[in-house]
Amino acid sequence: MIYTVTLNPALDYVMKVGALRYDDINRSKEEMLYYGGKGINVSVILTRLGIENKALGFVAGFTGNELERMLKGDGVNCDFNRLKSGNTRINVKIKADTELDINAQGPDISEDEIKELFEKLDEIKDGDFLVLAGSVPSTLPADIYERILKRLSGRGVNFVVDATGDLLLNVLKYKPFLVKPNHHELGDLFGVITKTDEEIEKYARKLQKMGARNVLVSRSKDGAMLIDENGGVFKIENAEGKLVNSVGCGDSMVGGFIAGYIQKKDYSHALRLGAVCGNATAFSEGLADKAEIDRVYDLLDISKS
Secondary structure (H helix, E strand, C coil): CEEEEECCCEEEEEEECCCCCCCCCCCCCEEEEEEECHHHHHHHHHHHCCCCEEEEEEECHHHHHHHHHHHHHCCCCECCEECCCCCCEEEEEEECCCEEEECCCCCCCCHHHHHHHHHHHCCCCCCCEEEEECCCCCCCCCCHHHHHHHHHCCCCCEEEEECCHHHHHCCHHHCCCEECCEHHHHHHHHCCCCCCHHHHHHHHHHHHHCCCCEEEEECHHHCEEEECCCCCEEEECCCCCCCCCCCCHHHHHHHHHHHHHHHHCCHHHHHHHHHHHHHHHHCCCCCCCHHHHHHHHCCCCEEEC
16 A cells, blocks of 8 residues: 655635736635645545555645645545644646746644544555655644654555655665656755756765665656666656646656556666656646646656666
8 A cells, every 4th residue: 555644734825817917806706625635645646646645734724625625626635633733735826927826834733633543544454555755834843744754664565755864864764665856856856057967867876875775866858767676776767748737747757656666676667657647747737647647658768777
């Protein structure tokens, strides 16, 4: 079983307007409501690929009810912890002649409510996957990822961590199965700028020496690179297509990678399916559906160094 954890999920309220004005009322031309959260995005892609998984995390209030209703409507298996007070956040995204994003803070979470989540995580078994993705909200302890991995360490759980900075560095000692920085985040971890494939490989191998088993580096317009635990280096380019949406592409890549590995236990296939899902989401209004994933799959292949 694959478990994803989204500590601060959201409803994203997207409003399309013409030119944004500050001296009068702005009237939208179109509104859309999406569920959001990096772990949730991974769960959605896994579900669309037919891979059994369960979305965990915190929800609260009437907005939490709606988020869970929307996810279940899309077939996603949810088992959220419900907070006693507050509301799941709503992020406002204004798309006009310029784009304006306002992300809410989210509800307060008590130590007792954190403990309840930990008790649920204790049910994860040997061979299962646990995906921790995204930043930690200010309403939670900054070391919560580290606390989760420490609690489950030694149980044979495959940890997948998509995070930045110290949030990532502090969990490498627990030997995560996969980490997925982009090339900018990889450089930031070591105070450098990675410009070439050789530099990306060099610093990805440093993460391996620090504990990561597999390092998947997304490279924006240049595709992705995987340095696997067996010493293999695989590269894949992007498919040709029109960029429609950049939100959720990295999460889609993580979901596709895990699905590909589970399907064949082959890292080259995992990279290919991961890149396919990331590209398919880039070509879609929201997260990619199965039809778009299948279409893009035929457009991509990998190379091995």
